Amino acid sequence: MDSLTQIILGAAVGEAVAGKKMGNKAAMWGAIAGTIPDLDVFIRHYSHPIEGALMHRGFSHSIVFALIITPILAFLVHKLYKNRFELNLWRKLFFLSIITHPMLDIFTSYGTQFFWPFELRWTFNSVFVVDPLYTVPFGLLLLFALFLKRDNSLRRKLNKIGLIYSCVYLFWGVAVKLVIVSDSSNYFSGKNIDEERTLVTPMPFTSFYWMVLAENEDNYFITYKSLFYSHNENDLEIYPKNHQALEEVKWSGENYTETLKFLTKGYYSAEQIGDTLAVYDLRFGEMSTLSDGASNQPLFGYGMVVDNGIVNKTIRYSPNRVWKDANFGAYFDRIFSK
Numbered sequence: 001m002d003s004l005t006q007i008i009l010g011a012a013v014g015e016a017v018a019g020k021k022m023g024n025k026a027a028m029w030g031a032i033a034g035t036i037p038d039l040d041v042f043i044r045h046y047s048h049p050i051e052g053a054l055m056h057r058g059f060s061h062s063i064v065f066a067l068i069i070t071p072i073l074a075f076l077v078h079k080l081y082k083n084r085f086e087l088n089l090w091r092k093l094f095f096l097s098i099i100t101h102p103m104l105d106i107f108t109s110y111g112t113q114f115f116w117p118f119e120l121r122w123t124f125n126s127v128f129v130v131d132p133l134y135t136v137p138f139g140l141l142l143l144f145a146l147f148l149k150r151d152n153s154l155r156r157k158l159n160k161i162g163l164i165y166s167c168v169y170l171f172w173g174v175a176v177k178l179v180i181v182s183d184s185s186n187y188f189s190g191k192n193i194d195e196e197r198t199l200v201t202p203m204p205f206t207s208f209y210w211m212v213l214a215e216n217e218d219n220y221f222i223t224y225k226s227l228f229y230s231h232n233e234n235d236l237e238i239y240p241k242n243h244q245a246l247e248e249v250k251w252s253g254e255n256y257t258e259t260l261k262f263l264t265k266g267y268y269s270a271e272q273i274g275d276t277l278a279v280y281d282l283r284f285g286e287m288s289t290l291s292d293g294a295s296n297q298p299l300f301g302y303g304m305v306v307d308n309g310i311v312n313k314t315i316r317y318s319p320n321r322v323w324k325d326a327n328f329g330a331y332f333d334r335i336f337s338k
Helices: 003-022 024-045 049-055 063-080 087-105 132-146 153-183 243-248 257-264 328-336
Strands: 197-202 209-215 219-226 236-240 268-273 276-281 301-307 310-317
Touching: 003 024, 003 087, 003 132, 003 153, 024 049, 024 063, 024 087, 024 132, 049 257, 049 310, 063 087, 132 153, 153 197, 153 209, 219 328, 243 257, 243 268, 243 276, 257 268, 257 276, 276 310
Parallel strands: none
Antiparallel strands: 197 209, 209 219, 219 236, 268 276, 276 301, 301 310
C-alpha cells in the first residue's frame, strides 16, 4: 500500500499495543516502524531497474526481517527512553508494527516475499495500492483517538474500531473478488473468446470496480466489472501479446528475460517504440477507463533501449507519463453507471 496508509496502520498498531502507557509516543514509533520495510525502495536508485523490482517487497517484507530488526530497534529505543518502559513492550510494539506492513501488502497486486528466502510472492490481489475508502476512515478514527487523553476509554475504542474496519475492508475485497472470479468466464462468452487463464484485479482507488484480464495464445483481453450494474460485453480492450519480441532480444549483460516473466507472472505485452522495447505488466491495468478513452497506455512496465538487437539500457516505465490523460470525473461516473 501507499506510504500514508502504512504510517496509519503502524501508528494504530502502536497505539493498540502501548498507547495507554506511552500516549502518542506509541503511535509515533508504530508509524516509524510501519514504514521501515519500504526503505527497500531506495534500492531502485542504486541497482538495475529489474533487479530493484525483484528485491522490492522481498527480504524487508518477510517474517525473517521482522524477527531480526525487532530486538535491535527495541533495545535502542528502550535505552533512548532510559529504560522508562519495559523492553518487552517495545519488542511487541516494533514486531507487530513491522509485520503488519507486509501483511497489508499481501492484499495488493504486487504481493510480498513474506516467507523469504522462498521465492513465492504472496498476493490476494484484492485491494489497489491507493484506496481512499480504506485509508480515509481508518486515518480519521486514529486521528480522533490521538486527540484524546491516553487514559480515556473512548480513545482505545476509536482505535479499535479503526483496526476492525481495516480488517473488514480487506476481507470485503477478497469476498468481492471471489464473486467476480466465479463469473468471470461469462464476461467473454459473448465474444467467443476461449480464454486460457483469467486474472481479476481491483481498479484504482476503489473496491467497487474491477478489471478482468484474460488471455489466449495470441492476445490479452481486458474488460471491467462494476458492482453497481451488469457487465457490458462490449466493454473490451484487446492487447497483442507479442511475446516473441522479448524472446528475440539479446542483453549486453545479464539476461533478464526470465526475470521479467517471473515479475509479471507471464501477463506481459511487448511493443516496439522507436529504439525502445516496452514490456508492459498488464496486471496493473491501463488508462482506457481512467482517461475516458483518450489513452489506452498500460500503467506499469519496463523499457529496454535496443541497439542492433542488443539491450544496452533498461528504464522503469513510469506511470507519471500517462496520468496527464486522466479524467477522474468520467472515471468515477463509470464506476457507478454504464
